[in-house]
Amino acid sequence: MHDNRNQRINQISETTLVVGIDIAKRNHYACAVDERGRELKKSFVIRQSLQGFESFYATILKLMSIHNKKEVIVGFEPTGHYWMNLAAFLADHDIPYVLVNPLHVKQTKELDDNLQSKNDLKDARVIAKMMPQGYYSMPREMTQIDS
Numbered sequence: 001m002h003d004n005r006n007q008r009i010n011q012i013s014e015t016t017l018v019v020g021i022d023i024a025k026r027n028h029y030a031c032a033v034d035e036r037g038r039e040l041k042k043s044f045v046i047r048q049s050l051q052g053f054e055s056f057y058a059t060i061l062k063l064m065s066i067h068n069k070k071e072v073i074v075g076f077e078p079t080g081h082y083w084m085n086l087a088a089f090l091a092d093h094d095i096p097y098v099l100v101n102p103l104h105v106k107q108t109k110e111l112d113d114n115l116q117s118k119n120d121l122k123d124a125r126v127i128a129k130m131m132p133q134g135y136y137s138m139p140r141e142m143t144q145i146d147s
Contacts, residue, residue, distance in 0.1 A: 008136060012132045015068070016035055016069060016072065017040070017072040019032050019060065019074045020100070020125065020126070020128025021124055022076070022077065022121075022124040022127060023076050023077055023086070027047060028048065028076075028082075029043045030056065030124055031044075031127075034067070034132075037129040040067055041063055043121035046086075048085065053085075053086060057093055057095075073097070074090055074097040075100050075131045076099065077123075087139070097139065100130055104130065105126055105127055105130065108130055109123065109126045
């Protein structure tokens with residue numbers, strides 16, 4: 001169990017941009033941090049559309065350039081089916097993504113600011129800060145069945 005978590009922690013280095021996303025129906029919220037959980041960009045909106053995803057991709061590239069990052073990893077809670085469009089977009093652009101357990105986010109958010117309050121901006125930040133600690137899982141790759 002601990003070996004797996006250590007492997008996940010080791011996947012994020014000083015050259016990795018970590019992006020946590022709180023998934024919602026129309027607008028997702030993202031927050032970018034470094035390998036130690038320091039905020040590089042406060043929470044911002046990603047629209048649930050191709051144009052919104054392309055704008056998000058441009059933001060990732062800009063942040064990587066500004067902060068000298070060579071890799072990126074995106075993490076989010078798999079909320080309903082709303083995450084699937086974003087996951088497909090990320091896969092098409094060769095951006096790795098991981099899944100963060102919603103129960104872990106709920107339990108961790110009070111540590112962030114000593115409040116149990118919930119909002120999308122805070123959840124994005126909590127998700128981003130959990131990832132460098134190894135609190136995520138790799139998604140299963142879904143393949144099409146040939147008939």
